[in-house]
Amino acid sequence: MAVADVVISFVVVVGIYAILSYGLTLKYGHTGLLDFGHVGFFLVGAYVSVFFVLPPDDPGDFTAYVAGLADVPVVGNWLVGIVVATVVAGVIGGLVALPTIRLREDYLAITVLGVSVIFQRFVQAETWFANGPDALRGYSPPLKGNFPLLLNSELTLPVVGATVPATPTLFAVTAAVVWAVALAVLGGERDPATRLPASSLYFAGSFGAAAGDLGRGRVAAVGGIVAGTLSGGVLLLADAILPAGVVVSLFVWAVVLVVVSARVDRLGRREWLAGIGLGTGLLVALLPIPYAGSVAVKIAGTLALLTALVGGFYRAVRTREWFAAGKLRIIGAGSLWFVSVWYFVLPLVGPLAGGDLSGALRTLFANLIWALAFGGDVGVDYLVTGLGRLTVRVDYQRFLLAGVLLFMLGAYYLLELTARSPFGRVLRAVRNDEDVVRSLGKDPFVYKVQSMVLGSALGGFAGALWAMYTQGLTFVTFAPRVTFIALLIVFIGGASNNKGTILGAAVFWAFQQATIQLASFFPPALRVNVLAFRLAAMGVLFLVVLYYLPDGVLGRADYSTPIADGTTAAGPRDGVPARADGGDDE
């Protein structure tokens, strides 16, 4: 499996958890409601959506569940399932809120925690409801049957009923979404006055739509639709998956480069070098794990090197003022460096050491053209000069990635819209002081219930996506632990910072992913212990964040301006310590 595949499934999980955590960002970050039972709504969303895509229960087999609506026309599909799951989770959130929301913060937290455990126990104990303690399976994600995209299969559109060629349609949809998301991100970076590459790339990527005075969202939509139509057309006329995939992949890389270089501009040379040193140091510190022979050396060596690295970082923070001032940016640069090396260089070490130059080139190519999956038995074959024969396909993960990215950005947009409206202003006021809100003629109760409904609906939406992603549900997945993971994610990025939630989800899952990879270098008997150790490490991570970064990595966000402006009018603010140490990445 190429590294690109690992990253894609990583981004899918990050997206789903970001949406889940957005529920808590709204409830806790914006409104101040400490909901320790958020996982309950995740559960509701997951199970409700699944009932819409399960076939009717067969009393003769070993599984039992209360409803299977897959055979019902119009209703029995994922689209309806997800919508209903979201609505039901929101309604249940409101019902839970009605009696509990008047409680003080800590009582509310405990009560709602209890509610979420009741939900979990219900699923576990009531065997007729969703197969009890055993896994609930037997459904497949939407359109899964059409992947990998390579055959000239047909696709029947739901509702419309027309059949269209599957491959061009699905590829066009995937390409359109990825393209639009990249454009939207680029649109946020663009500053027509100073950054020429960003502007021209934006103009080209939007096929000229950026020339008019359309908003950022519309430009992204137009660009995405044009890109999707073009790639679909190309696939319809010629079997050109590889060229189309190359164009999409390279466009996204170009956007990534522009975004990264905009960040690099803000870093001084010595900060940049310190970051590279930090990233390389981490790489070196992890070397004993794959290369040392004995387990003792693996653990002791890595721990010693990591201690030295953290010690050196700490010392630099204490002695060098510029280092202390930019420590978060230095860590960012270091992470970027580390990830780049991990993504592009490390996969080449194996083939190169074996003297397989073309194998190394193929690996590099596969990681670069991330929009396509390479290798395997099935796929479209291409003969490329210098690389030899390539088997190419578009797998289901990439399609899922497009969907989850779209939903995550949708949730982000919704939260921005909410936070920057007068409604969001009342929510923040409720978080600060309910009595003041009362004295100004507004009923805090009404706003808290609405926040609870909307946040729970987001949790339910994430649950439906999770059900789709995992293709099977058990009650164990919905332990209270998930709430605290979501809370950690919210805290990492900054409790009331909408961008921070995405960053938090990425940081948390990067940590999980890294430990899984490292654990694979240990003997099988020890792997379980290494993975169990992660929970303890997660607790430490929580403590470090709360102690050293009470406002999160990105700090407080300023939502005092409406989203229509497109700009946040906040200038640098003196005297706010949380911002002074680098949390100004807004």
Place this chain on the structure above:
Amino acid sequence: MSAILEVEELRKSFGGIVAVDGATFDIESGSITGLIGPNGAGKTTTFNLISGFYEPDGGTVRYDGRELQDLMAPSSDERLVWGGASGLTFGSLGGVAAFGLAGLGTAASLGVGAVGTGLGAGLYVGQEAAKQAYDGHKNSRPFMLAREGLARTFQITRELGDMTARENLMLAPQAQSGENLVNAWLRRGAVAREEADLYDRATGMLELLEIDHVADERAGNLSGGQRKLLELGRVLMLDPQLVLLDEPVAGVNPALTEKLMDRIETLRDEGYTFCIVEHDMEVIMNLSDTIVVMNEGKKLVQGPPEEIRRNQRVVDAYLGVD
């Protein structure tokens, strides 16, 4: 002139301490009424009672001829909406469960649904009663009074620390369409125009109070005096009829105090009514049309400033020897 607020035999005790013990006084419409008295005389408790934040143990307060308790009670529409929503949710859940899960017939399911509806509505009524018991002496619906034009400030400033000074002010005005989530999402143009107006109004208010240089500063970073001004500005943004000000100029510099007094007098002439608790005698004597002196939870005396200054009982209880 008529009384906009009539306080009659108002009583409130906390544990063994009787904070307000049968206070009776009126506030004339379009006047500035000063409320003074030694520490512990019950001024702030009186404020909390007449602004609806506390529930009185006895006595009545009438605002604009109507009793506060009636003003604050949920309207029948509100009861109907919440009770109905609660009833319908339980009813439909029960009906669906009976039909789909338990496999009962249509008639029986409808019956279960009806019982569920009654149960849900009953639950709403029950939790309203439980809320009354739980909240104890605190009334949870004082926002109804602000909507009717009776607004207050707090003695210890209650600025919204995470929000900017300007946001603190923009929060206050009533009936903002963007406070409805549907409008905030779907009618952004109209909301944005409204916000632009509010922005200008808030800026004007900040200029008036001479704190416009900290408009975009977080309110938690402001100095004590600036917070006082912000609190005053916030309540004025409500455009109320009767403003209860709890020590509005404590910690504000003399020049600005002068300005504020002018401003309050101007507003009074425009028809606003003020009731002010203040320990600065010069301010209260110059500003007030009428002064109510409280002592040990009772009204000691009420009258124009000159009279109060000469009153022997007031001098003994509060003013001391000049």
